[in-house]
Amino acid sequence: MLENPSFLRDRPNMGDPLSDMLSLVEARSVLAGRLYASGSWAVRFPPPEKIKFSALLCGTCYLSTQDLSVPVRLEAGDVIVVTGQHSFILASDPTLDPVDARVLFREVPDNVARIGNGEDVFLFGGHVAINAARAGLIIDVLPPLIHIRSAAPEAGALHWLLKQLVAELSSNRAGSDLAASHLAQLMFVQVLRAHLAETTQTSDAGWFRALADDRIAPAIRLMHREPSRAWTLGELAQASAMSRTTFAARFKEVAGIAPVAYLLVWRMRLAERALLNSDAPISSVALSVGYKSESAFSNAFKRVVGVSPKRYRSARMPISKE
Structure with a gap:
């Protein structure tokens, strides 16, 4: 040999x-922003040029996209990964007119946006940076939407990671930014593991x-x-x-x-x-x-x-x- x-x-x-594939495409999770919301609200996010992920840390909301026939209810602990070519909306009520996320997050301190006076809903999001030359290796095999529910059998590790991520995001401890980035990376891997557990039920070869x-x-x-x-x-x-x-x-x-x-x-x-x-x-x-x-x-x-x-x-x- x-x-x-x-x-x-x-x-x-x-x-x-x-791990080989993620290493080959140089996948790296990047935290992008946080959203606290209360009352009636709706935010439209632009079509993801990368793999985009969001986690709902507390509260409930609805996810709407052109790929969904009906809005999906998200609950605390749910994580979504979006790879489609369409924009998507997160809202307290899917019938509301959404504001543009790019406007909402423009020039907000520390990329933390707020709607309303309370913190009934806490969302954080980010994207997965990938080597553009090899991006198709992973983007082409993922569906437009991955939704890992908090009650899913594979979600136990995600619960722990989200708990640790909240602790890091809310602290001013030395190294909290780096710790949060690594936790986000682990979260993405766990989402893929959870999706793998459900992939045997699909017919898409790859x-x-x-x-x-x-x-x-x-x-x-x-x-x-x-x-x-x-x-x-x-x-x-x-x-x-x-x-x-x-x-x-x-x-x-x-x-x-x-x-x-x-x-x-x-x-x-x-x-x-x-x-x-x-x-x-x-x-x-x-x-x-x-x-x-x-x-x-x-x-x-x-x-x-x-x-x-x-x-x-x-x-x-x-x-x-x-």
């Missing part, structure tokens, strides 16, 4: 596909659904743990306790592509990152993803990415200033 170079050996969470499928997940973990290994269909099928024919059919049904094609695409994603984030020779990058021949790697890379490794690296290198 080929030995991985340092830029892949030091990669954290090897064999954990969800890598995210594949992670939730207990039958093929062992094979995916193997491919992520050792991407440079020349995995055979028989080895992957054996890891999943299925015959090769059954495994291949199940993998294609759930993931949307064949096992060998999945491994090829994953290798090329790792190669893309290595080409951009290191100055390793292309031959070393080729070895790290299982190719002894630089020309074979270049052909595979061009077939998946559309350009040669050399051109991919040079086209994305920052222009130096003399």
